[in-house]
Amino acid sequence: xxxxxxxxxxxxxxxxxxxxxxxxxxxxxxxxxxxxxxxxxxxxxxxxxxxxxxxxxxxxxxxxxxxxxxxxxxxxxxxxxxxxxxxxxxxxxxxxxxxxxxxxxxxxxxxxxxxxxxxxxxxxxxxxxxxxxxxxxxxxxxxxxxxxxxxxxxxxxxxxxxxxxxxxxxxxxxxxxxxxxxxxxxxxxxxxxxxxxx
Amino acid sequence: xxxxxxxxxxxxxxxxxxxxxxxxxxxxxxxxxxxxxxxxxxxxxxxxxxxxxxxxxxxxxxxxxxxxxxxxxxxxxxxxxxxxxxxxxxxxxxxxxxxxxxxxxxxxxxxxxxxxxxxxxxxxxxxxxxxxxxxxxxxxxxxxxxxxxxxxxxxxxxxxxxxxxxxxxxxxxxxxxxx
Numbered sequence: 001x002x003x004x005x006x007x008x009x010x011x012x013x014x015x016x017x018x019x020x021x022x023x024x025x026x027x028x029x030x031x032x033x034x035x036x037x038x039x040x041x042x043x044x045x046x047x048x049x050x051x052x053x054x055x056x057x058x059x060x061x062x063x064x065x066x067x068x069x070x071x072x073x074x075x076x077x078x079x080x081x082x083x084x085x086x087x088x089x090x091x092x093x094x095x096x097x098x099x100x101x102x103x104x105x106x107x108x109x110x111x112x113x114x115x116x117x118x119x120x121x122x123x124x125x126x127x128x129x130x131x132x133x134x135x136x137x138x139x140x141x142x143x144x145x146x147x148x149x150x151x152x153x154x155x156x157x158x159x160x161x162x163x164x165x166x167x168x169x170x171x172x173x174x175x176x177x178x179x180x181x182x183x184x185x186x187x188x189x190x191x192x193x194x195x196x197x198x
Numbered sequence: 199x200x201x202x203x204x205x206x207x208x209x210x211x212x213x214x215x216x217x218x219x220x221x222x223x224x225x226x227x228x229x230x231x232x233x234x235x236x237x238x239x240x241x242x243x244x245x246x247x248x249x250x251x252x253x254x255x256x257x258x259x260x261x262x263x264x265x266x267x268x269x270x271x272x273x274x275x276x277x278x279x280x281x282x283x284x285x286x287x288x289x290x291x292x293x294x295x296x297x298x299x300x301x302x303x304x305x306x307x308x309x310x311x312x313x314x315x316x317x318x319x320x321x322x323x324x325x326x327x328x329x330x331x332x333x334x335x336x337x338x339x340x341x342x343x344x345x346x347x348x349x350x351x352x353x354x355x356x357x358x359x360x361x362x363x364x365x366x367x368x369x370x371x372x373x374x375x376x377x
Contacts, residue, residue, distance in 0.1 A: 182289070
């Protein structure tokens with residue numbers, strides 16, 4: 001069993017206190033609830049499905065908007081399903097993209113079954129091997145103090161894996177209408193007129 | 199034979215404002231991929247699996263950029279949950295060109311089941327398919343598909359037949375057979 005000490009929502013809240021207009025994509029499940037728990041905002045695109053796609057949505061955003069910071073928040077199960085995207089992102093190396101994996105070594109939503117991150121897969125090492133220039137595995141409070149810089153400021157692509165307590169937290173449910181979330185995000189970024197006219 | 203359909207295809211990409219092109223290589227897509235790679239106004243992203251291209255296209259659209267996803271028919275099987283769960287659920291536009299295997303004159307039995315399943319499976323998850331059976335079909339289908347995808351927020355796939363691309367003749371002992 002694991003003896004992790006970091007609490008996922010506490011470290012996110014501290015790291016993202018000065019997130020400004022950062023663009024976020026969240027992997028389905030816990031990561032979506034976690035970001036929503038910090039307050040809903042139009043710059044958040046939450047996934048309620050499409051498991052394994054969060055990092056690539058982040059890449060598409062990061063390429064389109066090199067002037068904006070793009071942060072993907074996801075879980076270990078979601079990242080494992082999209083593991084090949086680390087190879088693709090490592091080859092493309094966008095400086096403005098950071099990925100944060102809140103790693104409790106569990107498929108939380110389906111009943112806390114163990115994931116491969118507790119059985120040998122080191123996601124930060126995978127990202128480093130794919131060419132990410134900045135990778136870290138965070139375990140202590142001192143480690144977690146770096147999370148804000150890793151996600152919001154350090155040159156990317158960044159892979160920050162936080163080993164977090166396996167805990168039951170209240171669901172913080174953001175809007176789940178994908179069309180609404182998409183159009184809200186686009187209207188905020190592009191202006192309502194550009195976002196809604198063909 | 200007139201010039202290769204990829205010349206018109208690239209021209210339609212430009213006219214439609216395509217800015218990101220995700221691809222997994224296929225022999226039938228080589229010329230179009232090369233044209234896109236040589237174009238400084240198009241960001242090409244080589245993907246390890248076709249599912250990645252679906253996410254990339256959605257991310258591009260969130261930021262106001264249009265994308266195209268290029269893949270071989272085998273790769274369609276890798277995209278289905280991403281298309282259903284992301285593109286169709288959230289009404290994202292999607293434009294993809296699929297070069298077909300497993301149909302006209304196929305010589306590899308392992309290609310046939312997926313090739314035959316491409317159109318019904320795409321349609322089952324909400325993608326409209328335009329099936330280009332001749333070289334002359336390809337250019338107008340790309341042009342019309344791009345317009346429909348990005349004017350009506352639909353998912354459109356142009357399926358380029360093996361009859362257009364040319365099917366490989368397998369000869370025992372030949373080193374030229376392709377996957």
